[in-house]
Amino acid sequence: MATPLYRTVIDTIVERIASGELPSGTMLPSETQLGAELGVSQGTARKALMELEQSGLVQRAQGRGTFVTVRTPETSLFNFFRLRHPDGTLEGPQLDRETVTRRSATDTERADLHGSPEDVIEIERVRSIGGQPVTHEMSVIPAAMFPGIAERQPLPNTLYVFYQQAYSVIIVRADERLGAIGAPEASAKALGLDAGTPVMDVRRRAVDVLERVVELRRSINRTDALDYFVSLS
Amino acid sequence: MATPLYRTVIDTIVERIASGELPSGTMLPSETQLGAELGVSQGTARKALMELEQSGLVQRAQGRGTFVTVRTPETSLFNFFRLRHPDGTLEGPQLDRETVTRRSATDTERADLHGSPEDVIEIERVRSIGGQPVTHEMSVIPAAMFPGIAERQPLPNTLYVFYQQAYSVIIVRADERLGAIGAPEASAKALGLDAGTPVMDVRRRAVDVLERVVELRRSINRTDALDYFVSLS
DNA sequence: GAGTGGTCTAGACCACTTT
DNA sequence: AAGTGGTCTAGACCACTCC
Numbered sequence A, B: 001m002a003t004p005l006y007r008t009v010i011d012t013i014v015e016r017i018a019s020g021e022l023p024s025g026t027m028l029p030s031e032t033q034l035g036a037e038l039g040v041s042q043g044t045a046r047k048a049l050m051e052l053e054q055s056g057l058v059q060r061a062q063g064r065g066t067f068v069t070v071r072t073p074e075t076s077l078f079n080f081f082r083l084r085h086p087d088g089t090l091e092g093p094q095l096d097r098e099t100v101t102r103r104s105a106t107d108t109e110r111a112d113l114h115g116s117p118e119d120v121i122e123i124e125r126v127r128s129i130g131g132q133p134v135t136h137e138m139s140v141i142p143a144a145m146f147p148g149i150a151e152r153q154p155l156p157n158t159l160y161v162f163y164q165q166a167y168s169v170i171i172v173r174a175d176e177r178l179g180a181i182g183a184p185e186a187s188a189k190a191l192g193l194d195a196g197t198p199v200m201d202v203r204r205r206a207v208d209v210l211e212r213v214v215e216l217r218r219s220i221n222r223t224d225a226l227d228y229f230v231s232l233s
Numbered sequence C: 001g002a003g004t005g006g007t008c009t010a011g012a013c014c015a016c017t018t019t
Numbered sequence D: 001a002a003g004t005g006g007t008c009t010a011g012a013c014c015a016c017t018c019c
Helices: A005-018 A031-038 A042-054 A073-080 A107-112 A159-167 A185-191 B005-018 B031-038 B042-054 B073-080 B107-112 B159-167 B185-191
Strands: A058-061 A065-068 A094-104 A119-129 A132-142 A171-182 A198-208 A213-221 A227-232 B058-061 B065-068 B094-104 B119-129 B132-142 B171-182 B198-208 B213-221 B227-232
Touching (some): A132 A185, A159 A171, A159 A213, A171 B171, A198 B198, B005 B031, B031 B042, B042 B058, B073 B159, B107 B213, B159 B171
Antiparallel strands (some): A132 A213, A171 A198, A198 A213, A227 B171, B094 B119, B132 B213
């Protein structure tokens, strides 16, 4: 029993989802059907489906079935956009300005990103909430993984939904490193602040379902009217 | 089947742990024994134990058994102390200064803390890493839940381990709200900074295994040499 | 009523740890 | 060798959704 049966069932389904064979929203076979198809018992298929639900890749509902998780702008924001009003409510940010450029990767980008890309796409954005610019973010992705993206401006508000729909790249996790700094000049200008005003500096590495580092993102955030919410356990 | 059997098994065990009947490190009955004791099958007892492991309350190891999770200063820091060196390594902070006072709760403290306490204990600490003060934190807990704590100074480095060992209060989750601010005068002084230097302001609500808000904590952190690490999913 | 996931049982065998 | 958790099976019944 080197690798458990349910593990291979999970891998099979993950592969089908990552390849686009099972697009967002598709209904999966029932526990019984899946077990029959893959030659395992219903209980083993069930265990695999439950782990997939836990990881967020599928959603299950009694009486309805199992479905590939649909990532909407709302759910994506809820998971990966952490700025909230002090009472905890989330207000979707508006896109103010966007610049997309292709350039060669820096050494650290080449070292960090999946596939050591020669070229990357840099997406610079300013987003605002309630008419107030709050975030200045710079995202960097491998050019080869996202062909033609530079010609598709303006890009949708939530990039991760777009990555999934247009490129079958499913972001499932993001590791962030936060710090407080004085606003750099460019960000200060974009956010309407004096240079040196305390802002939150966030460096993110976004990882997809195949554990590939797909995006590096740095954002400078105003936190005078909003808070960055996080839960530890 | 209003409440599933495994749910009542879970609740039974949680109660035994929270009451101190099963202290940290104790071995639990095996799946078979537990099932026999509570009148359920081995599979149902197993499901309960697996959920308890997932929630972090117990740890299981093949061939050894199931044990109430031992919270050491190391594991507690790993979970709830997020400041790391840029390469991700964690260095335990030293306790520089500590002040413990009893006072009446403010209105917001009374509203937020479990049991609307009349009196609270305030623990003010300065902690340093590598000889450099990095954190100025103020923790507030209900006085009635922690009798005699004011007379036990100096308190151990990791408060949550102490809460559990001395009072059977098991912190399992902490919700934090972060922001960047200019260092307030008192914190600037404690951290050896000029007032107004950008620092990270963290407001925490710590919740125990019975979902009670047990502690409010505000900390001011230097993030020039360290980063605050967090993972989103 | 048919089909789905959710719960529960009983039993088997394997892998691992400890004595 | 004994005892533990880990995997897997087969079958049953319940609760829910949808037609």
